[in-house]
Amino acid sequence: MILQRSEFKFLDRGFEETLVCLPGWAADYRLFSWLDLKYNYLFAMRLSPFEFSKHLADYLHKISEDKISLLGYSLGGFLAADFAKNYSEMVGELILLSIRKGYDGKVIKEIKEKLIKNQRGYLYRFYLDCFSKDDAQGLGWFKQHLLKDYLKEMRLEDLMAGLDYLEIARINPQSLRPINKISIFHGEDDRIAPLEEARSIKSELARAKFIALPKLGHLCFLNRRLEENIV
Helix, strand or coil, rough: CCCCCCCEEEECCCCCEEEEEECCCCCCCHHHCCCCCCCCEEEECCCCCHHHHHHHHHHHCCCCCCCCCEEECCCHHHHHHHHHHHHHHEEEEEEEECCCCCCHHHHHHHHHHHHCCCHHHHHHHHHHHHCCCCCHHHHHHHHHHHHHHHHHCHHHHHHHHHHHHHHCCCCHHHHHCCCCCEEEEEEECCCCCHHHHHHHHHHHHCCCEEEEECCCCCCCCCHHHHHHCCC
16 A cells, blocks of 8 residues: 655634644545634644654654644544543643444445446445434535535545554544643534444543534534534
8 A cells, every 4th residue: 555645724813823734534634624722723734644643753853843732523433532642741622523433344344346347335324424404504504505516526545544444443542642632522413433442442531521512413523503602
């Protein structure tokens, strides 16, 4: 496997703190264009999950950022947790969305087979499954701004690389204990990552804040209720 280097873009929004936004599988930085949080943003324009922590640390040194906040959604949650484990001194805040401890290898293998057979069809069903039946706001925004582009632009090799990473990625809550400020957000109707698995991560992190978002699914942050809880 040829490993590409992650690429980043810094967006100065006039705030003191910088938030690194890490998307989930089959998604990219454009997911976060919905959010209006009181941070400067650092986006992963190209995300190579293997060796990601080193890539990010190198970039932060390059732009002289010695302390950042991390927001990781789904696959991005594994990346954020891994960076926090390896570079805890650089992390002031960790925000984890729609996370779980790990994915079953058999399930990952089945997804790969379905992608090879019918990539567009599988992705379409996957994206819809990321929303609860009650989240018309989030689904409507996603359909208007991203669905068509994602179905057309997602490359099979990138999707497979993401699945290769998910097959081995794990969140070890004990490794995150050096981080003083941790928030975990999870949709109560998440069909991709079970709510109870996220709760089990929080149970090992006494200082972490856990917020379950009623009537929201895996893509729980395409809804204003998330912004209301991030301060």
